[in-house]
Amino acid sequence: MIDSQELEQTLGAGFGALFHPYFDGLARGQLAIPRCTACGRHQFPPRSVCVHCRGHDFAWDVADDPRGTLFTWTVVHHAKGTEFEALAPYAVALISLAQFDVRLYGLIPEPEGLEVGASVRLVFPSPDGEVPAGSSTVGRPHWVHANPD
Amino acid sequence: MTASIANQTAIIGIGATAFTRSSGVAVDRLAADAASAAMDDARLDPADIDGVIAYASGARAEDLIVPLGLPNVGYSATVQLGGASGVSALQVAAGAIVSGLARHVLVFIARNGSTESRIGARISSILPSPQLRTAFEHPVGLFSPAQHYSMICRRHMHEYGTRREDLAEVALTMRAHAQLNPKAQMFGRELTMEKYLSSRPIAEPYLLADCCLETDGAVAVILSAAAEAPAGRPRVLVSGAAEGRPPSGDDLSNRDPFFDIGLTYAAPRAFEMAGLRPEDLDIAMIYDCFTFEVIHQLEELGVCPRGEGGPFVRSGAIRLGGRLPVNPHGGLMSEGHLGGMGHIAEAVRQLRGDAGERQVDGTEAVAVTGWGDFGDGSVAILMRG
Numbered sequence: 001m002i003d004s005q006e007l008e009q010t011l012g013a014g015f016g017a018l019f020h021p022y023f024d025g026l027a028r029g030q031l032a033i034p035r036c037t038a039c040g041r042h043q044f045p046p047r048s049v050c051v052h053c054r055g056h057d058f059a060w061d062v063a064d065d066p067r068g069t070l071f072t073w074t075v076v077h078h079a080k081g082t083e084f085e086a087l088a089p090y091a092v093a094l095i096s097l098a099q100f101d102v103r104l105y106g107l108i109p110e111p112e113g114l115e116v117g118a119s120v121r122l123v124f125p126s127p128d129g130e131v132p133a134g135s136s137t138v139g140r141p142h143w144v145h146a147n148p149d
Numbered sequence: 150m151t152a153s154i155a156n157q158t159a160i161i162g163i164g165a166t167a168f169t170r171s172s173g174v175a176v177d178r179l180a181a182d183a184a185s186a187a188m189d190d191a192r193l194d195p196a197d198i199d200g201v202i203a204y205a206s207g208a209r210a211e212d213l214i215v216p217l218g219l220p221n222v223g224y225s226a227t228v229q230l231g232g233a234s235g236v237s238a239l240q241v242a243a244g245a246i247v248s249g250l251a252r253h254v255l256v257f258i259a260r261n262g263s264t265e266s267r268i269g270a271r272i273s274s275i276l277p278s279p280q281l282r283t284a285f286e287h288p289v290g291l292f293s294p295a296q297h298y299s300m301i302c303r304r305h306m307h308e309y310g311t312r313r314e315d316l317a318e319v320a321l322t323m324r325a326h327a328q329l330n331p332k333a334q335m336f337g338r339e340l341t342m343e344k345y346l347s348s349r350p351i352a353e354p355y356l357l358a359d360c361c362l363e364t365d366g367a368v369a370v371i372l373s374a375a376a377e378a379p380a381g382r383p384r385v386l387v388s389g390a391a392e393g394r395p396p397s398g399d400d401l402s403n404r405d406p407f408f409d410i411g412l413t414y415a416a417p418r419a420f421e422m423a424g425l426r427p428e429d430l431d432i433a434m435i436y437d438c439f440t441f442e443v444i445h446q447l448e449e450l451g452v453c454p455r456g457e458g459g460p461f462v463r464s465g466a467i468r469l470g471g472r473l474p475v476n477p478h479g480g481l482m483s484e485g486h487l488g489g490m491g492h493i494a495e496a497v498r499q500l501r502g503d504a505g506e507r508q509v510d511g512t513e514a515v516a517v518t519g520w521g522d523f524g525d526g527s528v529a530i531l532m533r534g
Contacts, residue, residue, distance in 0.1 A: 045281050072303045082287075140288065
């Protein structure tokens with residue numbers, strides 16, 4: 001699991017506060033994306049100043065059902081010296097969100113059978129440690145193939 | 150008419166240490182050796198050097214000024230553009246000379262990139278917006294340039310049909326060129342398609358053979374006013390130079406247009422300054438951190454349209470004897486990786502006609518590119534004149 005408190009400490013007060021709603025959302029099993037209150041556009045990653053209009057007030061919108069499509073990805077084989085070493089090979093993808101007009105980096109633990117445009121959905125590790133159906137055992141938010149249901 | 154640096158300065162000296170996997174000496178010694186060689190080549194003494202530009206990583210200006218005893222340095226700078234810093238420094242140096250702030254500017258890189266400051270350590274100190282890496286990349290397992298850039302490569306393959314064999318052609322060309330460069334780290338070690346395809350995957354589509362080397366060593370170049378170039382050998386003029394940044398230069402994820410890089414913006418400015426077109430080039434020195442980045446930069450430099458870099462390299466165009474030879478010295482992939490400063494030195498050798506077996510006869514115009522961070526870019530157009 002991502003320790004959001006530790007992460008925010010590492011980032012320092014300024015960026016810690018800026019990114020807090022995102023990590024707070026993940027900890028509660030939600031994906032939250034900032035929207036500039038001046039121009040109304042979503043942006044990612046979160047920034048202090050809106051890249052579209054230079055506004056600096058943001059509201060956070062929660063994705064109802066975080067899904068997206070694969071824009072591109074890499075299959076990481078060499079992760080020596082990182083906490084992901086044992087997980088390799090795994091994929092890191094750029095995912096175009098279905099609900100908001102932004103792309104996110106996402107972890108895909110099972111890198112087989114990926115293709116550009118494929119549908120994926122975000123799964124969260126459950127607070128009690130149970131593995132959600134259809135997800136891998138990775139203890140942090142990650143993306144899996146979305147089966148049409 | 151506005152002032153321009155076009156053709157006002159020349160690279161009058163180049164110097165380099167050996168390119169090795171293990172230098173066995175400290176970076177100040179590497180810096181001093183390369184700088185001394187560059188001063189000898191330029192026929193200058195330490196007292197003549199009054200400007201120093203150190204690279205964004207590795208030895209700093211003081212690491213050179215103190216050991217060499219440069220008494221007259223009154224101008225110093227460092228460019229923060231990752232691997233594009235060396236070529237950008239030519240623009241900074243030319244500006245200082247034309248404006249009268251300095252007369253002889255030494256630009257250098259010195260690092261033990263193989264034994265001390267490997268890429269993982271370097272990027273943690275020089276990448277822009279480190280908070281984005283910490284917050285949104287490391288937690289999903291994204292850490293290295295090979296991983297970031299291989300995602301651009303895969304998207305290019307999807308949109309334009311760029312192939313594995315195109316990546317291989319870049320790697321095989323760099324290695325073949327290095328067989329004509331006795332100073333190259335990969336001299337005497339040929340690469341075949343079989344060896345390329347069987348090299349271990351790092352961040353697919355990148356295999357180990359798609360990645361550049363790590364190198365201990367140093368390279369230095371000296372810029373002066375064009376009129377001060379030593380007589381008796383061809384002058385190497387800085388005819389155009391520019392740097393640029395794509396949208397969201399500190400982040401790849403939401404870049405739009407996705408294939409824009411710094412060179413997209415810098416190349417037209419540099420060519421206009423030099424009064425040249427891409428088709429006028431005799432050689433292209435492309436910052437070959439990975440195979441696809443050569444294809445990508447050839448497109449954005451304007452050598453071929455976006456999306457046609459794959460077929461361009463597939464045609465054999467970038468080999469010695471081809472339509473536009475790329476990196477006759479073997480590049481970062483096979484000569485060695487000192488932040489692209491080796492590309493500048495090779496451009497000078499080629500324009501002087503001093504490149505030995507790998508000389509491209511009649512070379513008059515060479516473009517040198519730099520690539521840094523998440524696609525920031527720089528380019529210099531160097532001409533014999």
